[in-house]
Amino acid sequence: MNRRHIFLLAFCIQVCLRLSAQDKPLTVTTKLPGHPRILLLSREEALLKRAVAADKTWSSVHQVILAECDRIVPTPPVERIQIGRRLLDKSREALRRIFFLSYAWRMTGQEKYRTRAEKELLAVSAFSDWNPSHFLDVAEMTLGVAIGYDWLYADLSEASRATIRDAILKKGIEPSLDPKNNSWLTATHNWNQVCNAGMAYGALAIYEDKPELARTVLNRAIESIVLPMDDYAPDGAYPEGYSYWGYGTSFNVLFISAIEKAFGQDFGLVQRPGFLKTAGYMTNMAGPSGMSFNYADAGKNPELQPALFWFANKARDPSLVWVERGRLLRGEAAANVSDRLLPSIMLWGAGMNVDKIPAPASTTWTGAGRNPVALMRTSWTDPAAIFVGIKGGTPSSNHAHMDAGSFVMEADGVRWAMDFGMQDYNSLESKGVDLWNRKQNSQRWEVYRYSNRVHNTLMVNDSLQRVDGFASLTGSSRNPLFQSATVNLSELYKGSLTSASRGIAIVDQAYVVVRDEIAAVASPARVRWTMLTGTDVKLIGKNRAELTKAGKKLIVEVQEPAGITLQTWTTNPPHSYDAPNPGTTLLGFELAMPAHTKDVLTVLLLTEKAVSQLKKPVLPLGDWLRK
Structure with a gap:
C-alpha cells in the first residue's frame, strides 16, 4: 500500500469516527451546567418557594416533607442488610432519605438537613457493594446518591466529595459496564427504565470528572430506554399494570426530566408513540373509591403519583391529575411519606392551582x-x-x-x-x-x-x-x-x-x-x-x-x-x-x-x-x- 492509500485510509477512518461520534446524542461539544444540575438547577429554589408561599396545598406537601426530614435527622443511617437476593429495600430507603433531606436543605438552608444527608451519603458509600447481582438495587442507590452529591456539592468537603464520587463510579456505574450485570439494557420492561435512570443520574453527577465515561453511559441510556418506551404504543396502556407503571414510568420520567434540565432537550423521547398518552391510562385506572384496577403484580394500596404532574404539564392537560388532586386535597401526602420520590411532586407540580384542576372530559x-x-x-x-x-x-x-x-x-x-x-x-x-x-x-x-x-x-x-x-x-x-x-x-x-x-x-x-x-x-x-x-x-x-x-x-x-x-x-x-x-x-x-x-x-x-x-x-x- 503506497503512502497516498495510507493517507486516504487514515482520513476515512477519522471521518467515520467523527461521524460515529456525531451520530450519538451527546458529543464532546455538548455543554452541561455546573452543580446542581440534576432536576433542579441553581437558584430554581426561588420558584418553588414562591409556589409554596402562594398555595396552601403545596405548602402542606412541603411541610409534610420537612416534618419527615425532622423525623429522619436523629435516626441512624441505613445498614447493608440483604433480604434474600435483594438489597432493594435499603437502596430505596437511602434514596428516600437523601432525596427528602437534600430537598429540605435546598429549600430551607438549615444545616441539620445537610449534615444528616451527608451522613447518609457517606454511610452507603462505605457499603462493600450495592448488590450488582440484582441491579435494581444498584440503580436506585446510585440515583439517590447522585441527587445528594449534586444537590449538596458546593457544601461538601473535598474528602466527602471524593468518597461519594468514588462510590458512584465504582459501585454504581462501573458494574453496569459488566455484561453479567446489564442484561436490562435490552429489556422492554421496568428494569430498563429504572436502571438506565440510575446510571444516567450517576453519570450526570460525576460528569466533569469522567466526561467520556459519563457521555457513554448517557448515550447508552438515551438509545436503550426507547425499548420499554415503545411498549406504550399505541395508546399508553402500560403492559405491567398499575404498580409497575408507578415504578417504571416514574423512573422514565425522572430520566427525561433530568436530561431536559441538563441538556435543554429530551432527544425525541417525549414524542415516542403512546408515551404522553399513558397518563390517561393511569388516571383512569383508579376507581371512585381510589383503589386501582390492580391486575398483574400490583399492590392493593394506591399511592400518590408525582409523575402524573409532569405529564399534565407536558400535555397541557391538568385533568390528568384529577385523581391526584383529590389525594392532595384529602391530605394524603402525609400518608405517602414512605414514597421515596415524593419531593419530585414539588418539582413537577408546585405552581399548578390544585383547586382549578378540572375532571377529565371522557368517562x-x-x-x-x-x-x-x-x-x-x-x-x-x-x-x-x-x-x-x-x-x-x-x-x-x-x-x-x-x-x-x-x-x-x-x-x-x-x-x-x-x-x-x-x-x-x-x-x-x-x-x-x-x-x-x-x-x-x-x-x-x-x-x-x-x-x-x-x-x-x-x-x-x-x-x-x-x-x-x-x-x-x-x-x-x-x-x-x-x-x-x-x-x-x-x-x-x-x-x-x-x-x-x-x-x-x-x-x-x-x-x-x-x-x-x-x-x-x-x-x-x-x-x-x-x-x-x-x-x-x-x-x-x-x-x-x-x-x-x-x-x-x-x-x-x-x-x-x-x-x-x-x-x-x-x-x-x-x-x-x-x-x-x-x-x-x-x-x-x-x-x-x-x-x-x-x-x-x-x-x-x-x-x-x-x-x-x-x-x-x-x-x-x-x-x-x-x-
Whole structure:
C-alpha cells in the first residue's frame, strides 16, 4: 500500500469516527451546567418557594416533607442488610432519605438537613457493594446518591466529595459496564427504565470528572430506554399494570426530566408513540373509591403519583391529575411519606392551582397494545359512580397473571368484583418457588393468586390459560347509556374452546352486564365462571346472590344459561407458601358443554337502584357497537 492509500485510509477512518461520534446524542461539544444540575438547577429554589408561599396545598406537601426530614435527622443511617437476593429495600430507603433531606436543605438552608444527608451519603458509600447481582438495587442507590452529591456539592468537603464520587463510579456505574450485570439494557420492561435512570443520574453527577465515561453511559441510556418506551404504543396502556407503571414510568420520567434540565432537550423521547398518552391510562385506572384496577403484580394500596404532574404539564392537560388532586386535597401526602420520590411532586407540580384542576372530559378510556385494557365509569365526581375495568393481554407479559378477560367493578363506593393483586416476592422465593419462569407448566402458575382459578374470568376443564395466547380488545363504545368493551379470549383457551369472547357494559348508568359467548371443541368442556369479592355473599336463589358491604347491596343474577346454580368456593390457598386471603369469596357457576356446542353466559351486576328497574335485552356481542 503506497503512502497516498495510507493517507486516504487514515482520513476515512477519522471521518467515520467523527461521524460515529456525531451520530450519538451527546458529543464532546455538548455543554452541561455546573452543580446542581440534576432536576433542579441553581437558584430554581426561588420558584418553588414562591409556589409554596402562594398555595396552601403545596405548602402542606412541603411541610409534610420537612416534618419527615425532622423525623429522619436523629435516626441512624441505613445498614447493608440483604433480604434474600435483594438489597432493594435499603437502596430505596437511602434514596428516600437523601432525596427528602437534600430537598429540605435546598429549600430551607438549615444545616441539620445537610449534615444528616451527608451522613447518609457517606454511610452507603462505605457499603462493600450495592448488590450488582440484582441491579435494581444498584440503580436506585446510585440515583439517590447522585441527587445528594449534586444537590449538596458546593457544601461538601473535598474528602466527602471524593468518597461519594468514588462510590458512584465504582459501585454504581462501573458494574453496569459488566455484561453479567446489564442484561436490562435490552429489556422492554421496568428494569430498563429504572436502571438506565440510575446510571444516567450517576453519570450526570460525576460528569466533569469522567466526561467520556459519563457521555457513554448517557448515550447508552438515551438509545436503550426507547425499548420499554415503545411498549406504550399505541395508546399508553402500560403492559405491567398499575404498580409497575408507578415504578417504571416514574423512573422514565425522572430520566427525561433530568436530561431536559441538563441538556435543554429530551432527544425525541417525549414524542415516542403512546408515551404522553399513558397518563390517561393511569388516571383512569383508579376507581371512585381510589383503589386501582390492580391486575398483574400490583399492590392493593394506591399511592400518590408525582409523575402524573409532569405529564399534565407536558400535555397541557391538568385533568390528568384529577385523581391526584383529590389525594392532595384529602391530605394524603402525609400518608405517602414512605414514597421515596415524593419531593419530585414539588418539582413537577408546585405552581399548578390544585383547586382549578378540572375532571377529565371522557368517562371511557381504552388502550390497545401488549396488555389491552378498557376502563369505564358513570361519573368522575360522584363517589357512588359505577366503575368497571376489563383487560385482555397475555400471561407471557412481564409480571402478568393468568387474568385475560378479568374485570373489576365498583358501585356505591364499594369494590364488588376485586383482584388479589400480587404476593410479596420474597415470601415465595424464600420457600424455593420458581417464581419468574413463565412457561406453561411452570411453578409460577401454581401460586394461588396467579392462575385464572381466582381471577374474574373463565376456567375451562380445570386448565390454565395458554401462556402463548393473546386476548385482543375487539371493540368499545362511549355511548353513555351503553358504555362497553369486548375482548377475544379464544387463544387463551385453545384446545378446550374453539372460540371465546367476553363483553362487559355499563347499561343506562345503572347496572353492569358481563356476557361470554363460547364454543366447545370436538370434546365436552366444563366451564367455570368466577367473580372474586371481598363482601358478604348470600345465595338467594338458584341464579341470584346478594352481596353486602358497608350497608350497601349488589345483586348478582345469571340470566343465561337457564337452570344455572350459583355457588361459592373458599379462597383458602392450597400451598404453605401462598398468602392467606381472609374476608374473600369466589362466587360463580359451572357449565357442562357437550362437544361442538355453543353457549352464552350472561350475568347482571345490579346496584340497589337498578334491582327494580326494567332491564334491557342483552344483545349478541356482535351487535354491541351498534347500540
